[in-house]
Amino acid sequence: DAKTTQPTSMDCAEGRAANLPCNHSTISGNEYVYWYRQIHSQGPQYIIHGLKNNETNEMASLIITEDRKSSTLILPHATLRDTAVYYCIVRVWDTGTASKLTFGTGTRLQVTL
Amino acid sequence: NAGVTQTPKFRVLKTGQSMTLLCAQDMNHEYMYWYRQDPGMGLRLIHYSVGEGTTAKGEVPDGYNVSRLKKQNFLLGLESAAPSQTSVYFCASSRLAGALEQFFGPGTRLTVL
Numbered sequence: 001d002a003k004t005t006q007p008t009s010m011d012c013a014e015g016r017a018a019n020l021p022c023n024h025s026t027i028s029g030n031e032y033v034y035w036y037r038q039i040h041s042q043g044p045q046y047i048i049h050g051l052k053n054n055e056t057n058e059m060a061s062l063i064i065t066e067d068r069k070s071s072t073l074i075l076p077h078a079t080l081r082d083t084a085v086y087y088c089i090v091r092v093w094d095t096g097t098a099s100k101l102t103f104g105t106g107t108r109l110q111v112t113l
Numbered sequence: 114n115a116g117v118t119q120t121p122k123f124r125v126l127k128t129g130q131s132m133t134l135l136c137a138q139d140m141n142h143e144y145m146y147w148y149r150q151d152p153g154m155g156l157r158l159i160h161y162s163v164g165e166g167t168t169a170k171g172e173v174p175d176g177y178n179v180s181r182l183k184k185q186n187f188l189l190g191l192e193s194a195a196p197s198q199t200s201v202y203f204c205a206s207s208r209l210a211g212a213l214e215q216f217f218g219p220g221t222r223l224t225v226l
Contacts, residue, residue, distance in 0.1 A: 032213070034213045034214075041220075042219060042220070043117075043203050043205075043217030043218055043219050043220050044156070044203070044205075044215075044217050045217065046213075046214050046215060046216065049213065049214065089213060091213050093213075100146075100158040100161075100171060100172070101146075101148070101156055101158075101205070101213055101215055102155065102156065103155040103156050104155070
């Protein structure tokens with residue numbers, strides 16, 4: 001699995017867009033980029049994933065650079081409830097196996113008033 | 114649609130006692146997982162199941178047993194609890210093989226004295 005690098009922490013004002021970067025310069029062609037978050041004392045929550053194209057869902061947008069060496073998770077209008085640790089994960093989608101989810105250190109996003 | 118539920122939410126055991134953690138999902142997912150999360154160590158996979166009646170070991174299976182008698186339920190047993198098993202336990206499920214889109218329960222906080 002490709003190694004990912006994320007900033008340790010970020011702050012964002014409520015109502016503004018939160019842009020969380022992830023560097024994955026060793027990503028290979030068949031590896032997906034996944035984002036999860038974990039709000040304090042809760043179970044991890046899947047946010048979004050993508051391979052090459054930008055993706056958007058009701059929670060967030062994922063922007064992947066053309067060379068796929070980095071990506072950005074965008075929360076368009078951050079609220080206090082988005083305060084959490086955000087994890088970027090790069091993995092192959094191997095349809096022959098159940099997949100273990102492994103978190104790195106992640107980015108601690110603090111949304112403030 | 115409750116998603117993934119876990120019981121109990123909290124439990125305190127004495128060393129040597131046994132208990133069973135119950136995970137239930139109502140999404141008709143084939144794949145189910147048990148993780149533990151300790152401070153500063155991220156998620157570690159204990160056991161997983163790729164379908165009713167099947168289970169497999171993860172990376173830290175010692176001291177735990179599991180059963181998947183029904184598709185919607187995945188049980189984690191501790192036969193003789195040890196203080197090293199003090200942790201937060203998360204159950205997750207996924208629809209597709211190899212997918213990292215996993216849905217997590219709220220967790221069980223277990224303390225072994």
